[in-house]
Amino acid sequence: MRRVFDLAAHGRGWVNPNPLVGAILVKDRKLISEGFHQRYGGPHAEAIVLEKAGPEAHGADLYVNVEPCVNHPGKHTPPCADQIIQSGVRRVFVAMRDPDVHVNGRGIAQLRAAGIDVQESILEAEAGKLNEISLKYKTTGKPFVLLKMAMSADGKIATRTGYSKYISSPDSLRYVHELRDRYAVVLVGIGTVLADDPQLNTRLDRPGHDPVRVILDAHGRLPLEAKLLQLKSSAKTILATTDALFQAKEEALSRLGVEIWKLPTVTDTSPVGARHASPLPMRQIDLHALVDRLSKAGLDSLLVEGGSRVAASFLQAKLIDKITFVIAPILIGGQTAPSPIGGPGIEKIEDAFRLQEVSLRALDQDIVYEAYLDYTDPEECT
Numbered sequence: 180m181r182r183v184f185d186l187a188a189h190g191r192g193w194v195n196p197n198p199l200v201g202a203i204l205v206k207d208r209k210l211i212s213e214g215f216h217q218r219y220g221g222p223h224a225e226a227i228v229l230e231k232a233g234p235e236a237h238g239a240d241l242y243v244n245v246e247p248c249v250n251h252p253g254k255h256t257p258p259c260a261d262q263i264i265q266s267g268v269r270r271v272f273v274a275m276r277d278p279d280v281h282v283n284g285r286g287i288a289q290l291r292a293a294g295i296d297v298q299e300s301i302l303e304a305e306a307g308k309l310n311e312i313s314l315k316y317k318t319t320g321k322p323f324v325l326l327k328m329a330m331s332a333d334g335k336i337a338t339r340t341g342y343s344k345y346i347s348s349p350d351s352l353r354y355v356h357e358l359r360d361r362y363a364v365v366l367v368g369i370g371t372v373l374a375d376d377p378q379l380n381t382r383l384d385r386p387g388h389d390p391v392r393v394i395l396d397a398h399g400r401l402p403l404e405a406k407l408l409q410l411k412s413s414a415k416t417i418l419a420t421t422d423a424l425f426q427a428k429e430e431a432l433s434r435l436g437v438e439i440w441k442l443p444t445v446t447d448t449s450p451v452g453a454r455h456a457s458p459l460p461m462r463q464i465d466l467h468a469l470v471d472r473l474s475k476a477g478l479d480s481l482l483v484e485g486g487s488r489v490a491a492s493f494l495q496a497k498l499i500d501k502i503t504f505v506i507a508p509i510l511i512g513g514q515t516a517p518s519p520i521g522g523p524g525i526e527k528i529e530d531a532f533r534l535q536e537v538s539l540r541a542l543d544q545d546i547v548y549e550a551y552l553d554y555t556d557p558e559e560c561t
Contacts, residue, residue, distance in 0.1 A: 329507065
């Protein structure tokens, strides 16, 4: 099954909003065929391995990480459950059920009704992690949101002058591009664009997928000469802004191919994490409205790359599902050097946001710290 997971991962960035799916056919303890879902709208993993195997599929065992699909409204590919039954496969081993409301057990039930032995929940937790993006999108209709930040060992994302290139190692920078390849959308605030002039595309030593680029810019300060507006990329650039955008600037950006999303604003009334609001005379783009718009556009995942104010806003809105902090073995120092989470911050430790399922791994000399947000109020659990 772990080999199936490895195969499925090859579809990252190309199959959204479908899940990552791999499949293997085994007969008489010998590998017959293997494959993975390669591109949205293309053949599913089960169909690929069955076609490769041909008549050899009869009497074989099929291993697949997500429950085979069934026929349902809006489906554009032949249902895998039907193809498995027709192939004469003897047994099917499934890691997890498909949470899609149109499937969710129906594929397994259809196989069993046809006399096929189905074993399920094999390495189910690992399977869920592999498809955490698809799981959230299918069960809630909302994109999975990852906050990625690079920082020094003393928790700084730039020097006191704002210089930040490059805190992390070349291996870590390559990892960032792998994340961009995996996620449907990458987002930064206008401050990051003005300071770093990023391209926000995917640059790997293999064919990659460019994410949709979203710039959070309430007042339309995005420079017309910004690098991300000069790219030759199949992915579009979206300016998430407000009615404060001047018409002339809107027209100029539109001529450059930028899609303009004018979104409502909200008043930021409380420090990050505080339970008791205190007035702050600031209006910002309604991030919930932005995430809803991304969801309606069929975009299942969002990679938030910064800066610190944007990170604080997403955290305050409780929109972050997971964090990935790349910690470099350097010390920057300085009271005015920015930290990963900006804003006024919390007043008491008990107001802090909690992390769970924490993991650490080395990447060259850097440390990758990953965790999931736990928005449960501790007082509600007592």
